[in-house]
Amino acid sequence: MIHLKKDETKLMVAVHGWSGIVLGLLLYAVIFTGMAAVFAEEIGIWSAGHVETRSAFERPMDGSIRRLAAQTPAKYHEGVDLFEIGDHNLGAFFHRHETDPDGTLVSRGIYYQLDRKGDVAKALHGTGEEVFGPRNDDALSSFLVDTHVRLHVPNPWGLLLTGIVGLVMLVAAISGLLIHRHLFKDIFTLRRSASPVLVDRDRHSVAGTWSLPFAFILAFTGSFFSFFGTIGVPIVAMAAFGGDVQALNDAVFGNPGRPDPRPATMGNMDRIAADAIRRTGEVPTFITIENFGRADAKVTSFHPPKAGDIEPVTLLYDGAQAKFLHTKPSIGTQPSAGGTLAAIMAPMHFGNFAGMLSKAVWFALGFAMCYVTFTGLRLWLARRREDMRSLEWLDRTVMVVGFGLPFALVCSAAAFLIAMPLGSATYWTPAAFLIASGVAILGGTTAPSVAALGRALQFATGLVLAGLVPLRWISGGPGWGRAIEAGQPIIAALDLAFLLAGIWMVWRAAALPARRLPFPARPVPAE
Amino acid sequence: MTMLLVLVATAISALILHALCLGDPKRNRAAGMREAGQTKRQRQVLTAAICLPGLICALTGDAAAFLIWLGGCGVIGWSLAIWFSRGAQERD
Numbered sequence: 001m002i003h004l005k006k007d008e009t010k011l012m013v014a015v016h017g018w019s020g021i022v023l024g025l026l027l028y029a030v031i032f033t034g035m036a037a038v039f040a041e042e043i044g045i046w047s048a049g050h051v052e053t054r055s056a057f058e059r060p061m062d063g064s065i066r067r068l069a070a071q072t073p074a075k076y077h078e079g080v081d082l083f084e085i086g087d088h089n090l091g092a093f094f095h096r097h098e099t100d101p102d103g104t105l106v107s108r109g110i111y112y113q114l115d116r117k118g119d120v121a122k123a124l125h126g127t128g129e130e131v132f133g134p135r136n137d138d139a140l141s142s143f144l145v146d147t148h149v150r151l152h153v154p155n156p157w158g159l160l161l162t163g164i165v166g167l168v169m170l171v172a173a174i175s176g177l178l179i180h181r182h183l184f185k186d187i188f189t190l191r192r193s194a195s196p197v198l199v200d201r202d203r204h205s206v207a208g209t210w211s212l213p214f215a216f217i218l219a220f221t222g223s224f225f226s227f228f229g230t231i232g233v234p235i236v237a238m239a240a241f242g243g244d245v246q247a248l249n250d251a252v253f254g255n256p257g258r259p260d261p262r263p264a265t266m267g268n269m270d271r272i273a274a275d276a277i278r279r280t281g282e283v284p285t286f287i288t289i290e291n292f293g294r295a296d297a298k299v300t301s302f303h304p305p306k307a308g309d310i311e312p313v314t315l316l317y318d319g320a321q322a323k324f325l326h327t328k329p330s331i332g333t334q335p336s337a338g339g340t341l342a343a344i345m346a347p348m349h350f351g352n353f354a355g356m357l358s359k360a361v362w363f364a365l366g367f368a369m370c371y372v373t374f375t376g377l378r379l380w381l382a383r384r385r386e387d388m389r390s391l392e393w394l395d396r397t398v399m400v401v402g403f404g405l406p407f408a409l410v411c412s413a414a415a416f417l418i419a420m421p422l423g424s425a426t427y428w429t430p431a432a433f434l435i436a437s438g439v440a441i442l443g444g445t446t447a448p449s450v451a452a453l454g455r456a457l458q459f460a461t462g463l464v465l466a467g468l469v470p471l472r473w474i475s476g477g478p479g480w481g482r483a484i485e486a487g488q489p490i491i492a493a494l495d496l497a498f499l500l501a502g503i504w505m506v507w508r509a510a511a512l513p514a515r516r517l518p519f520p521a522r523p524v525p526a527e
Numbered sequence: 528m529t530m531l532l533v534l535v536a537t538a539i540s541a542l543i544l545h546a547l548c549l550g551d552p553k554r555n556r557a558a559g560m561r562e563a564g565q566t567k568r569q570r571q572v573l574t575a576a577i578c579l580p581g582l583i584c585a586l587t588g589d590a591a592a593f594l595i596w597l598g599g600c601g602v603i604g605w606s607l608a609i610w611f612s613r614g615a616q617e618r619d
Contacts, residue, residue, distance in 0.1 A: 187604065187608070188547075188554040189608075190608050308589040348594075354529055354533075354595060357533065365601060
């Protein structure tokens, strides 16, 4: 398609290969968990057996917020974040902004977790980083998201690492586009009865070509999220606000206006939530209150995009009068191209802009990109197998990560289902992942061959995956009838998906040796 | 509107993708089939026809429908390539 000179092509092939091989395994882990995290919300509902369908913002919450405000020191009324936790219950974080001795901007306050009746189930004191973390009923979805976002490496290093991995994906996508001379001619050509190199090459390039636009989108938006807070904000704050991150936040995301610290009774939050839902047609994902109990209180509600759009909607209200002010751009006070671009980053990355349909497409594209990464690594090795027998350790490592990661993830899901009713899911979900990873690594060192290792891991993954369904029932999760009756058909749908996928994987692993016959390559005649 | 538009647009593109896959000359040669496949001109027309529903989604201003259509075409195209290579393997 794009014709480069011979030496330029050689250089691009080297860039493509080495960019993939150096960070390819991390890239695979990030993409794989990202693919699963597309359905993190649904996995959370399925795993914890949540059957409530009405949002906390659709139920009365005003009384609870006033009660919490009355028992919270006034110094923490500077900001109140409201969001959903567990089975559509309310979480409220009353806080103020502080700068730590090391210069880091933090939010310190009290995080209340409410139960279904609106009573305080738990109150945690500390900074946002200290109080927010996985809970017993969302340990599995939190674990998935955390693995994808920062690979469990502490901030900011985890975010920087996944950001670099995103850039590597971008480099691999661009170099792949440049080196593939017959991008469209080869788009349907998958030779199966050929040498391993040709088979792997076709698999890699066909999946890569079909998912190429999304490789750019996901790599760019993923890097944006990783670098935004770790590099972008501190640099802009240093350059334009003398290093004051709070001043930057106020200028870019805040609501300008003259401060009015006079005490004032807050407007009715139920009225604000109902009005916001009526205006956008969507339930808020998040509500934040600035200066609670003051005359200049402002309420901002964040909503998913309206039907047919991909830009999330943000509405601003006068907090004291519960009066709608205006629709708020994501950046600044006036709508701008930059603000729109920043706003659509999240929906473009998560694929959550049009319900299950867009999520399903993003999931499938994530799978295609996992496939591209894995077959790319296999292709790199297959091309060198004849010359470099010493690379078998890498071949085994690729297999351990490629099939060991799904195995470890389904084991962590199984552990969650067992441990959640006992209240120890936050411990056992990551612990089971580590134990299963250890088993996969041990298998990698002891398996008689790489093919046998891959087969065993696929077989075990399929078994555990199919076993998740009876395990969920045994551990007290709602049955299909109850879930559908309660308006949560996603529980039955995921059960069915896991069952079918598990059976298919077991069947495929059992049939694998017969389907891997070493056919000679069949040359494709030139036109 | 988004759902209906995207389903119709993706279904039309999928049908044409199917035709494009079946008539792909290189795929046919690799699978050892005797059919010559479509000409370059025919394939260009079919490719334009595949893009047309996406263009309509974009022109109606439905960004969500356009993105789902684009992603859906990618997934369907890849699935067709895999599906029809299985057929070729079974013939072997």
